[in-house]
Amino acid sequence: MHTGSCLCGDVRFEIDGDLTPPSACHCGQCRRQSGHVWASTHIPNDRFRLTNNVGLRWFQASDIARRGFCGHCGSFLFWDPKDEDAISVSMGVLDAPTDTTLARHIFVADKGDYYDLNDGLPQSDQ
Numbered sequence: 001m002h003t004g005s006c007l008c009g010d011v012r013f014e015i016d017g018d019l020t021p022p023s024a025c026h027c028g029q030c031r032r033q034s035g036h037v038w039a040s041t042h043i044p045n046d047r048f049r050l051t052n053n054v055g056l057r058w059f060q061a062s063d064i065a066r067r068g069f070c071g072h073c074g075s076f077l078f079w080d081p082k083d084e085d086a087i088s089v090s091m092g093v094l095d096a097p098t099d100t101t102l103a104r105h106i107f108v109a110d111k112g113d114y115y116d117l118n119d120g121l122p123q124s125d126q
């Protein structure tokens with residue numbers, strides 16, 4: 001099992017089993033909300049449990065997904081697609097050890113102009 005929380009602890013959660021190999025998203029929405037590149041793991045909803053949702057707020061960022069954050073401390077926690085029975089969870093809010101390694105870069109066509117990608121991981125424009 002894995003656990004995680006926002007910075008202040010007003011949002012806490014548990015994940016059963018192993019984490020899906022994380023991806024780093026370079027799209028404009030993820031970069032704006034996270035402050036840079038957003039690394040996340042995609043977890044089926046039946047393996048994900050909120051254990052404290054006092055601070056949880058949702059922002060409907062698009063027609064396809066809403067974005068979860070803590071209304072108290074501001075941590076960006078979740079990307080929740082409307083048509084999937086799964087949720088993406090920020091790697092940065094998980095407690096160590098995560099026992100996984102970054103697997104790929106996505107939406108690299110939208111990446112910022114202030115950094116390079118040269119770690120050799122697979123890249124896709126979507």
Ligand SMILES: [Zn+2]
Nearest residue numbers: 006008070073
């Ligand atoms: Zn918080």
